[in-house]
Amino acid sequence: MRAFFRNVSPRRAVVDFWQVFTAPSDYRRVGLLMAAAVTGTLFTAMAMEGGTALPRPPEIIYFPSFVENRSDAEILAENKVASAKARAEAAEEEARQERVRQMYKAVGDATGVETKRAYEEGKAEREAYRKKVEAARKEVLDKHMVDNPVFDAEMKKAQNGAQ
Incomplete structure (x- = not known):
């Protein structure tokens, strides 16, 4: 169980990211831009969904044809x-x-x-x-x-x- 938590710890994730990011590669910047684009797209889609407020109450329309004293x-x-x-x-x-x-x-x-x-x-x-x-x-x-x-x-x- 200890080995599992060592592999999923936030410290380990930051260290792994830094090792991959600082390694020499021709595609490092392209990969970073692609990852940012995908992440940005996901967050934008989630933000556009909304859903944070209660739905608007129904709008009541009163018909003027129901006037009293009509024959x-x-x-x-x-x-x-x-x-x-x-x-x-x-x-x-x-x-x-x-x-x-x-x-x-x-x-x-x-x-x-x-x-x-x-x-x-x-x-x-x-x-x-x-x-x-x-x-x-x-x-x-x-x-x-x-x-x-x-x-x-x-x-x-x-x-x-x-x-």
Whole structure:
């Protein structure tokens, strides 16, 4: 056990380093620079990791749409505006995706690759997925909706007025 501690003592390490460093060698400076670069890189990587402070607390965002004394009609109107905006964004994204698909189709046609069947299969898959999502949404709504005759009457009135 004594021999083990003699080999790993700090004094022995300093003596070994000094013997190697002072020995004549053509690569002494290059080796020293490489060792410093590797050590510096490791310490820099560890310093960049951080992790010394607690994570920031979550930022709370208050929605101004939850104002008191709103009527059901006002809520319905705000929901319609938000729904229209969401549908417009979804339609814009779908149009962007369709342009990308048409570009791929043009490249496939130019290179002689058969693209019609893949395009139709993709279209069918997207439609099936859309129907699946709509069915899941309807199921959740049907499960959690509470009967509210006043709100339902206003909904029917608003739907009839929109038509």
